[in-house]
Amino acid sequence: MTKKLLHKTSNAYLIFAVLVLVVSAPLFYFITEKLYIDDADEALILRKNEFLQFHSSTLTEKDIPIWNKFNRDIKIKEPQSISGDTFFYTYYYDSLGQENEPYRELNFPIIIEGKPYTYSARINLVETEDLIKSIALLFFIILLLLLLGLFIINKRLSQNLWKPFYETLRQIEQFEIDKSNQPKLTETNIEEFNRLNQSIEKLIERNTTIYHSQREFIENAAHELQTPLAVFQAKIDTLIQSGEFTEQQNQILSSLNDSVSRLNRLNKNLLLLSKIENDNYSEKQSISLNKLIEKHLEFFIEQSRAKNISIKTELSEPVIVNANPVLAEILISNLFLNAIRHNVANGRVEVTLTKQSITFSNTGNNKPLAADKLFTRFSKSNPSEQGNGLGLAIVKKIADLNKWKVKYSFEANLHTFSVML
Amino acid sequence: MKLLLIEDEKELAESIKNYLTGNSFVCEWVNNAMAAIDKISTYEYDCILLDLMLPDGNGFEILKELKRQNKTEGVIIISAKETLESKIEGLQLGADDYLTKPFHLSELLVRIQALIRRKNFKGNNLVAYNELEIDILSKTVKVNSRKIDITKKEIDLLLYLIGNENKVLSKSAIAEHLSGDMADMLDNHDFVYAHIKNLKNKLKDAGCSDYIKTVYGLGYKWQHD
Structure with a gap:
């Protein structure tokens, strides 16, 4: 303790x-x-x-x-x-x-x-x-x-003597490397605390610099990849038109096509993550989550047909949140597609929306997933699956941005992802 | 139809030119802003394809120049930039559509066709193909002048197929077209098969010839025998 x-x-x-x-x-x-x-x-x-x-x-x-x-x-x-x-x-x-x-x-x-x-x-x-x-x-x-x-002495001491220490502590606790709130540590007349503050400032500065250059790198890399990817895509599209191929050749072309699509999605999702981190989606407005889900429901039902998955939605009460519309849509789509993607044939997806949370439950692998790694980038529960391992990381980022909490649980053979609003 | 392609990436420009030329378009290509402004001041085009990042300037400058010259050409921005701001700025400056790189050439083609339709036939949005007639505004399809029961998605698919007549369309290209903004998250393209099957059946039942050909292992193609 x-x-x-x-x-x-x-x-x-x-x-x-x-x-x-x-x-x-x-x-x-x-x-x-x-x-x-x-x-x-x-x-x-x-x-x-x-x-x-x-x-x-x-x-x-x-x-x-x-x-x-x-x-x-x-x-x-x-x-x-x-x-x-x-x-x-x-x-x-x-x-x-x-x-x-x-x-x-x-x-x-x-x-x-x-x-x-x-x-x-x-x-x-x-x-x-x-x-x-x-x-x-x-x-x-x-x-x-x-x-x-x-x-009384302790109280006085903590109020006076330890004040700079607790102030520093408070500042560090509020510090988030992906936000631009650099802690302002004030000078004190106690040498040890001054040294502590200086070391912390140096540490934070270095880490922030590294973090920013890394973020910039990801963004630049993703941007730079877009042009060659566009050329790649265009060339395959052109090649496909250039004559009669055997079925085997067609399959090779198709596989190339799928790969470039996948690269493309991966790249776009990386860019999306960078953009969220760069606060490109800071504009917020009132959004009805019911309407958002209903708007795309048809699309998700269509996606679920291949595996014959049944979708049940419970959108009893109207839920309005203040969030960025693009990100809210991405959050819901990612969770929805996730529930369909990792499902089994003839499985089911249940979507429940309440004032407190939005919950996606789905049948799937009868084993709970490793909850600690789920929301980190490129952590895939099943490496052979097509997902690019960014979907849930994006969900987490969007939730964090809106101060929502994402939770995963496994109960009664249902994988459940909840966003606590 | 005359097109102007403003794009500094030679390889991409060639592919676009190549693809569009086969579909009754004449495509001119310039690789910098100066030449582009030269061209638009001299000639009239049905549609302009504009890359935003050019070696000698910003694509937005060309949009401003078009406005200054009171030109009414339809503009589709094709850009690797995908920020909301650049999209909004582009559309505010008079661009009609925005396509983010990378894209499928088939997608570009139907966007151009849709744009030209909007520009040229104010209100009269009919696409006819032999016994087929599609009314884009009222979302109806007639086969031999008889209305058939068809969903919005299927009309979208039909337009996409007809627009890319004689071109092989890969399953992923069709999937991305049908799923729109959701395409970036989608990794399963199996739903395309169901849509194609439904559309084929509906057309067949209405007595339409079978124009949708399967290209085994790759995708589909709209072709008149």
Whole structure:
């Protein structure tokens, strides 16, 4: 799956940020907790020292219940078997809050009036749950801020820093070598982008030059061929009249005649392609496709008779398109003749015209054709066939010119060519 | 009938001249614009065949010259140029027809005949051949003065055959003539056979002699025995 360049970088940042936060959150928790406990312990020691210094010498056994009564967090308890400072965690039930509260407690053996007691001081701790919750919240807020920041920065970057890049991209995407819309790449103040633009411009210029000279070559070649072809044709026509030939000689002449016809068609179709490419047919007008098909239907029926092909047309609704009349006619004729040419004896051709598309379906070879090569020049599905391999290329060119889409499909043993209007 | 052929390609010009001369035409040939203007200023022609690309100028100049001299000769442009613009320009400048190279000589001949018919017999477009009579305007055919049932295509074919009397017409030439603008896309000429057969039968049924001869392996020919 491809992603936008900026998404890629921001994704990397994002993953890193999440990773750091996830790893640092427990770390942060432990460190906070340790600092907190250390601090609590320190306070406990301080209180113990205060007690030892100010109270332990004056305290009498009699005072102990009173002491315990008024001191919430420092108690004098029965002696325990401890030898020195003993820190531990414990829970006391808080009857007001109705829950167990965590405490850090320091027990320490003391002597009051010669009798051993245990000094017990405690500090209420923040509940672990509360701590984790607040840390999680804190980190979540940090994460959110990071994301927001990253998003805004990326947006800014794409708007400013990457702007020339996207502009170049847009220009190249719109560029078509057979159209005269040369991309105008603007100068930027970023060296890399300038270099990119210059390279692209050079590349496009060279390709356009090559493309134009090639196109010119095809056109010139086709033009130059016309005169010798005309001579060839005329000479054969003259030769045919020049006397009695045997049937075998007649067949040779006929075959010569067919070949020159074929050359002629090939040449005319090449010229037609060049002309379409040179925008010689740019003039458009409203055309009724129904009328266009009906106008030539008789001709196509005539052509289909040799193979006894039945033609069914479904031209239910009137369809008007804005196109060049010559090209529209050529498009329809090519598709129609194609459906007849590649058909089988007693086959059928179905023509369906709707507002969205014009579709030609025909019986034929019971195998689907290679759809990817169909519309390229001189790609013939069957090399022995008479077609010159330009018909569908011309169809594609005309469709492209009108921003129509040509599609081929093979279903239920029918080859279907559709032009999406 | 007098024709002027303006064409710089010698081989082609000779073939055209040769073909037309056999069909009651006198054909003069020039290979440049200067000579052409010379000829048209001096003589009258029934039809002028004009190539657009000449060594010393453009065929359009000759059309303008004809107009300037108020000449009414019919002009058929024969050109390798096949752009819509040159066609339109040619016709606007007074040419009557436009034939793109390469073409069949038989096609050129019937175009000339049609042009001369249009020019000479204003409205009276009848072609007669022995017992046959074709009215081009009303699209009717009579055999021995009796109208026969015939399609437009068959009349077209009939005119083409009669126009090229005694010439062998190849199947592809007939096919290209019948399919007109579609010819460039057509690669199957089998339909010619069906048309010829139908026409032959219709003429025979009406009592017309069988003028359509089959030239085996090659095509057909209209010939009076």
